[in-house]
Amino acid sequence: MKTAISGILTLxxxxxxxxxxxxxxxxxxxxxxxxxxxxxxxxxxxxxxAGILEKPVxxxxxxxxxxxxxxxxxxxxxxxxxxxxxxxxxxxxxxxVQVLLKVIPGMTLDNAVNIMQExxxxxxxxxxxxxxxxxxxxxxxxxxxxxxSSIEPASGGC
Numbered sequence: 001m002k003t004a005i006s007g008i009l010t011l012x013x014x015x016x017x018x019x020x021x022x023x024x025x026x027x028x029x030x031x032x033x034x035x036x037x038x039x040x041x042x043x044x045x046x047x048x049x050a051g052i053l054e055k056p057v058x059x060x061x062x063x064x065x066x067x068x069x070x071x072x073x074x075x076x077x078x079x080x081x082x083x084x085x086x087x088x089x090x091x092x093x094x095x096x097v098q099v100l101l102k103v104i105p106g107m108t109l110d111n112a113v114n115i116m117q118e119x120x121x122x123x124x125x126x127x128x129x130x131x132x133x134x135x136x137x138x139x140x141x142x143x144x145x146x147x148x149s150s151i152e153p154a155s156g157g158c
Contacts, residue, residue, distance in 0.1 A: 081135035
């Protein structure tokens, strides 16, 4: 039982395609010639349970913008850095506190005083732990205001 639909040779369900030797309707040669035809039938919609699969939706991002997944992934991978303030013999304590308040976002007066005191007595103090790009910017701003500072990778996270 052969039926031609739209110029394509298909079979009705539960039939076997057995072309005669020399027929041009054979889709492939060898012992697996019928499998391709049967596979074609199962996806054409004939019979129960067959249907057309819809094309999957692929998230596309605009150039220069990362997807939400990529942003979460990059946040997890990017290691945090410490901004370190070093003690010096040139700047007054009051000036160090003023620079910390000006340069570091969210810095409170109490935290600035504590950081300044720790650097004064111990030789250095951790100012903030943040992403590498932010740490480099804070370090440069502190240096631009005459303070000695450096950055280093923070072990153990934020």
